[in-house]
Amino acid sequence: MLEPNAHPLSGRGPPPGGTRPQRYCYIDMDGYFASSEQHLRPELRGLPVAVYAGMPGRPGGALISVSVQARALGIKSGMRANDAKLKLPSLTLLAQRPVEYILLHHELVARLGEVAPIHHTHSVDEVSVKLSSSDRPDVLMAALREKVDTSFSTALSLSAGVASSVWLAKVAAESGKPGGATDWTQSGVLPDALFELDLEDLPGVAERTAARLRKYGLESVQGFYDAQPSRVRAAYGSVVGERIWLAMHGYDVPVPRKRPRQLFVHARVLAPDQRARAGPIARWLALCGWLRARDEGLRPGSVRIQGTEQGKVFEATCAITHPAGEKQLLGATSTAWMALREQCLPAQISVVLGKLVQDPKPHDDLLDGPSRDPAVDRALAAIRERFGLRAVQYGGTCDATGPWTGLKIAFDRVPTVAEVRRMMGPDFARAS
Ligand SMILES: [Mg+2]
16 A cells, blocks of 8 residues: 555655645536426426437437436436336426526536635536635535525535545545535545446446456456556556546546647538538538637638548638638638539538637637728627627528537537527527
C-alpha cells in the first residue's frame, strides 16, 4: 500500500498536479430528462415517465431517459419506446424537449453555484464542485439537495458523491443512485466500496475495454486496483488506463488540456425530399457554425462541404475572402456547394468551417467590409434579437430541420442560453 501523497509511480513525493487532501463533490441528476418533465409538468410527478428520442406523438425510437418510478418497474434507457409501453401500459411516453432541459440546466447550475462554486460542468446533468477544507461532505450534499428541492421541486432528484478525485466522486455518486449521498472520504470505505463494482461500471471502461482488460489478466476492479500502473496502461492500451488507475487511488490527475479548436462541423442527413434543397441547407449549416465561432471569438477562413452518396464521400472547399463577414461566408459556401453538386447528389452533408483565427473583435453579422452599412446592420441585428436567426437571412438559406437546428445535446457541450434564444426566436419566450 502506498503512503498518503506518495507518488504512485515512484513511491516518492506527491503525484504531478495534485495530492490527496483535495475533495470533490460530483452531482448527477437522476433520469434527468424524465425528471425535468416531471418538474415542468406537476401532474406527472410520482408516475412512471420515459422520454424518447423522436417526434412528438411518434414514439418509435429508443428511450433516452426514465423516471425513478419507471425504473423501479423495470423500464430502462435504451429500450424501444413501444416495447416499454407493452411492458408497462401505465407508462407515460414523452418526446424529448432538448431546449427545456438546456434551459433548466443553466438554472440548476446557477442555483447549485450559490451553495458551492461549480468546479466543472461535465454534461447537461452532471457538475462537480470543490470542497473547501472546512466543508463537511454530508452537510454540503444535504445543502445541495435542499437547494434543488426549494428552488425547483422534489421532482428533480439528484445523486451526489464526495471523494478525493473527480473520477472517484463520479463513481461514488453513481453507486448511490437514485437519490444517494455517498461519502468516499470516510476512512475504511475505500477501496472496498470500489471492489463491489464491475469493470464496466467504471467511467472510461466500456464493454470492449473491459473485455480487453480481462484478456490481459485484470479480471476485476480489485485486479485493476492492485496492478502496477504500467501494467494497467499496457492492458488498457493507452495512457487513459493509467489516469483511471491514478484517479481510482484518489489522485486528482488533471485532464490534459484540449487542443485548441480546429474546426466547426455541422452535418445533416437529408431526407429524399430535402436533397434538391441541399445548397440552401448547406448555407444554413454554415451560418450555424459561423455564429458559434463568433461566440468563441474565432473567425473561420475556409468552408469545406462534404457530401455522401451511396457510401462514397465527395468534397469541395472554398476560401472565405477577406474581410470575412457573413456575406463572404455564404458566398464561399455557395461556391463550394456548386463544385460539390457537379460530383454527387448527397444523401448527407457536412459543412466544415476551418482555418480558424482568433478574432478578438467580435465581427458583425452582416456587411462587415467596405460596403458595410451600419444602419442595415443595426436593423438586421434588432430583427434577429427579437425574432431569432430564422427571421432574416442573407440570400437563401434553408432551415430544413425544424426549429431546433444546431441544438442537440452533445456529451461535452451544453449550448448557452444566448444560443438557444437566437435559434428559437419568438418561440423562446413560449418555451421558457
Ligand atoms: Mg444523470
